[in-house]
Amino acid sequence: MQAEMLTPRKIREIILDQSKRAHMGHIGPALSIADIIAALYGGVLRLSAPDDPQRDRFVLSKGHAALALYAALYLRDFISQEQLDTFCSDGTQFGVHPEHIVPGIDFSTGSLGHGLSYAAGAALAARLQDSPRRVAALLSDAECNEGSLWEAILFAGHHRFANLTAIVDANGQQALGQTAAILDLEPFAEKWQACGWQAAEVDGHDVAALSAALDAATQDTSGPSVIIAKTACGKGVSFMERQVKWHYLPMSDEDYARARAELQGQP
Numbered sequence: 001m002q003a004e005m006l007t008p009r010k011i012r013e014i015i016l017d018q019s020k021r022a023h024m025g026h027i028g029p030a031l032s033i034a035d036i037i038a039a040l041y042g043g044v045l046r047l048s049a050p051d052d053p054q055r056d057r058f059v060l061s062k063g064h065a066a067l068a069l070y071a072a073l074y075l076r077d078f079i080s081q082e083q084l085d086t087f088c089s090d091g092t093q094f095g096v097h098p099e100h101i102v103p104g105i106d107f108s109t110g111s112l113g114h115g116l117s118y119a120a121g122a123a124l125a126a127r128l129q130d131s132p133r134r135v136a137a138l139l140s141d142a143e144c145n146e147g148s149l150w151e152a153i154l155f156a157g158h159h160r161f162a163n164l165t166a167i168v169d170a171n172g173q174q175a176l177g178q179t180a181a182i183l184d185l186e187p188f189a190e191k192w193q194a195c196g197w198q199a200a201e202v203d204g205h206d207v208a209a210l211s212a213a214l215d216a217a218t219q220d221t222s223g224p225s226v227i228i229a230k231t232a233c234g235k236g237v238s239f240m241e242r243q244v245k246w247h248y249l250p251m252s253d254e255d256y257a258r259a260r261a262e263l264q265g266q267p
Contacts, residue, residue, distance in 0.1 A: 002136040006075040008034045008043045009266045014071035014084070014238045016263070020256045022088035026096060027138070028234035028246035029065040030170045032204075036138060040167075041072035041212040045136065045219075052127045054133050057106045057122045061115020062140035062169060063097035069105070070094055078104040089206040111147025115139060116166060120156045123164040123224075134163045134218055142174030145163045150195075157196025160223040165214060166197075168226060169204065169255055175247050186208065192226045204229030207267075237262050 004179070011034040018116070019027050047055045054210075060069050070087065073079045079102065086092040093102050097110030107118045119137035126133045143149060144255040156164055172179050179185065189199040198220050202213045210229065217225035233247070234240030251259065 006038060006072060007267060008038045008205075008236070009263055011068055012263055012266070013070040014074065015067050015258070016237075016256060016259050018067055018070070018084065018252070020251050021085070021104045022087050023250045024096065025246075025248040025250050026064045026067070027249070028167075028243065028250065029062060029171075030068040030242065031235050031237060032231045033062070033065050033068050033138060033169050034071075034231045034236065035205045035231075036167055036169065036210060037072045037225045039214060040136060040138075041076055041208045042207070042211075042212045044211055046134070047076070047104075054131060056133050057119070057126075057135045059107050059115045059119045059135070059137040060098055060105075060109055061119075061137050061143060061168075061242050062112065063106045063108075063110035063115075065140075065169075066094075066096060066098040069098060070102075073102070073104040076104070087181060093098045103254055104181070112140065112143040113149045115143075116149050116156075118154040119164060119166070120152045120161060123156065124159065124163040125162055127161070134165070135161075136165045136167065136214075138167045138169060140170065140174070141168055141170040141185060141188075142179050143184075144168065144176075144185055144188075145179075153192065153197065154226045160196065162221045162223055164224040165217045166224070166226040168212070169231055170228050171204075171231040171242075173233050173242065173244055173247075175244075177244060189226075189228055195264055196223050198223065198225040199228065200225070201228045201230060204231035205235055236266060
């Protein structure tokens with residue numbers, strides 16, 4: 001499939017189709033990042049081939065949203081329809097969380113709070129190898145509750161990894177409720193800035209704004225950058241948006257038909 005078809009709507013359609021076929025949950029978190037993934041895989045990341053040693057590296061730290069990533073890999077022709085259709089089937093390489101055995105996936109993730117540490121290590125490796133490759137890590141705001149993630153933030157800021165960009169899917173909710181009620185992160189941008197990061201906030205469902213912010217981050221040579229992408233969990237499907245239950249629930253036939261119909265006409 002051609003890269004010009006890599007749109008948020010196509011990613012969301014694949015999320016719904018594969019979630020329904022496999023009767024799996026984690027639909028809301030995957031829908032939340034569809035626009036971010038579209039921006040990254042539609043042009044920001046330099047990925048001529050999944051085995052190019054100088055390719056940019058990407059870490060999906062919120063690994064439970066892997067279906068959005070699988071959709072992008074399919075739309076970039078890195079994996080086939082036949083492979084995608086094994087999602088969450090017996091013996092598959094395509095589980096709820098991504099595994100690095102899959103072409104185009106650099107790091108296995110799913111243990112929340114650890115992805116930025118991988119990314120910081122990859123950024124350090126690129127520096128030591130004098131490589132132009134860049135590293136991007138997509139985090140959930142909820143995993144920013146984890147102490148290990150703040151160790152990585154401090155480490156990257158201290159070493160001024162200008163080749164490292166973090167994107168936070170700031171949808172304001174997590175598995176057990178609203179992030180602000182469970183462990184409030186505000187003032188969020190200021191916390192990153194205090195650790196030596198450049199911070200910007202952007203509409204996480206505006207692909208053009210995301211692409212511009214990500215491009216600006218890659219041009220900043222002063223140190224690492226974070227893009228705080230304001231999103232809605234379940235974006236694109238009205239009855240799923242900002243509903244914690246869609247962190248878990250699979251769809252009924254009625255849910256699927258209604259959700260799929262709502263995507264018609266979306267960009």
